[in-house]
Amino acid sequence: MDWGSVTTEDLIDALREVDWSAPPRPISEFFSRFTTPKSLSKWESRLKCNLYYYRTNYFVIVVFILGMGFLRKPLAILAAFLTGLSIALLNDSFAVAFSEKVTRTIRQFSPHLAAKLRPPAAPVVRGKRTTKRAIHICGQPRMVFVALFASVGCVLWFTSNSLLTVLWALLIALLTTLIHASFRVPNLKARLSTFREEFRSAWRNYGEF
Numbered sequence: 001m002d003w004g005s006v007t008t009e010d011l012i013d014a015l016r017e018v019d020w021s022a023p024p025r026p027i028s029e030f031f032s033r034f035t036t037p038k039s040l041s042k043w044e045s046r047l048k049c050n051l052y053y054y055r056t057n058y059f060v061i062v063v064f065i066l067g068m069g070f071l072r073k074p075l076a077i078l079a080a081f082l083t084g085l086s087i088a089l090l091n092d093s094f095a096v097a098f099s100e101k102v103t104r105t106i107r108q109f110s111p112h113l114a115a116k117l118r119p120p121a122a123p124v125v126r127g128k129r130t131t132k133r134a135i136h137i138c139g140q141p142r143m144v145f146v147a148l149f150a151s152v153g154c155v156l157w158f159t160s161n162s163l164l165t166v167l168w169a170l171l172i173a174l175l176t177t178l179i180h181a182s183f184r185v186p187n188l189k190a191r192l193s194t195f196r197e198e199f200r201s202a203w204r205n206y207g208e209f
Contacts, residue, residue, distance in 0.1 A: 011048050015055060019093040024057045034183040043182060050181035058181070062173040069169035070162065079156035080166065086149035089142060092135055099137040 024030075037043035051058065063084065070076040089095045099119070107114035119136035135142040157163050 006048055011052065014052060016090055017092050018052075018055070021093065021097070022056060024060050025054055030054065030057055030180075030184075033185045035185050036183065046184070046186055047178075047181045049186045050184050051177075053186065054181070054184070058177045061176055062170070065173040065176070066166065066169045069165050073160055073162050073165070075156055075160040076162035076165065079153045079160060079162070082149045082153035082156065086146045086153060089137065089146050089149070095135050095137055095142050102138055 037046055063080075066080050066084075067077065070080060089098065099117075103114050103117050106117065117138040119139060137145045157166060
């Protein structure tokens with residue numbers, strides 16, 4: 001796959017749609033081989049490839065560094081959790097899994113309420129859906145929960161007086177991610193992984209016709 005031809009918008013869409021439930025890559029692989037990119041185009045291609053392939057590792061790094069910064073501030077930890085949850089819900093697979101988990105939990109106590117939380121069905125014409133099915137969480141549009149968790153998280157940030165701490169922690173986490181993604185040489189497994197994702201995406205698009 002030619003990552004140089006992949007735009008930032010394409011990368012964001014891919015990260016939004018891809019499954020994030022896979023475990024992080026092994027530490028031995030994550031810190032295997034580092035070299036300096038030979039050109040700006042090589043750096044951009046390597047950065048995009050690593051951000052996609054090691055996405056779970058980078059997410060763990062960001063959460064770990066933020067957690068270390070808030071060991072003595074429980075309220076800030078809750079704020080970080082809600083903020084991270086609001087960002088994670090932007091991913092399609094995570095949002096669907098989160099909605100199903102909440103609905104199953106509610107069904108154990110109130111089946112009638114759980115039935116009301118089902119997402120609305122997409123209109124069907126001649127056996128085909130007319131539009132791409134929007135993501136719903138507990139029967140509501142996804143952005144309702146994203147805005148809710150993000151708003152509560154912002155309130156907790158200001159309440160805990162930890163805004164400067166989170167900015168420094170987030171800056172360190174992002175710099176760590178940027179440095180690793182810039183110098184880690186994409187291996188064969190990373191390239192094969194992107195090829196498999198391309199095939200799955202093409203197969204899904206073929207099934208919609």
